[in-house]
Amino acid sequence: MTEKNILAYFKTPDEAQGVARKLQALRVADMSIDRFSAYPGGELNNTMHPMTGDIVSLTSMTLNSSLTNRSSGILGAVDPSASGMSDGSQDGPDGRDILLTVVLDENVFHQAMSIIEDAGGMV
Template sequence: MAEKNILAYFKSPDQAQHAARKLQSLRVADMSIDRFGAYPGGELNQPMNPLTGNIASLSTLTLNADISGPGAGILGAADPSASGMSSGGQDGTEGRDILLTVVLDEGVFTQAMRIIEESGGMV
């Protein structure tokens, strides 16, 4: 049979894990959960003093972005999420940085979509 894929966005890893556990009962060929963001970087690994440290950009401090140069630093600092002065994300995607990717049999596609939406996912 043919396979279909689903890209679902969640607000927390727990929500995605909950959906993944339910999806295991279906004929899932492949599944993964990943976190993504607009800027490279990850956990804050090197503590620094913002008063004396060499700071590439405001987004380095607030978003832990790994800035590659002055231009990237300016663009990163211009993002509303860097300053906290955001308008609130009216499109409903705000805070959905967990991606659940599922490849499954076409016959259980609608059932999988229902499980994801009941678990708080947005497709």
């Protein structure tokens, strides 16, 4: 039995979970749903005042990113998503920060691809 893998990007966890339920019927070998970000440190969950708080960078204010040092803050701030100086669209997975990873038998690969694409996933 030869296996293939699929990396599919979605806009919401609910979209990915809906597809995952449908793919379970194909008896996948392994599957995971993860959120990814271009910024290290995860989400910033504490409240801060922009005038008096210790703000690492523009990224912490605009993208809710908990950057750990000044250098990564500077790099994050040049991203169009943080500055608002561009729409940020470079033909990438815009707004698709949910990754569905699937490992399955190659006999059902095309069927799985159809399920993903019909649900709006980007492969």
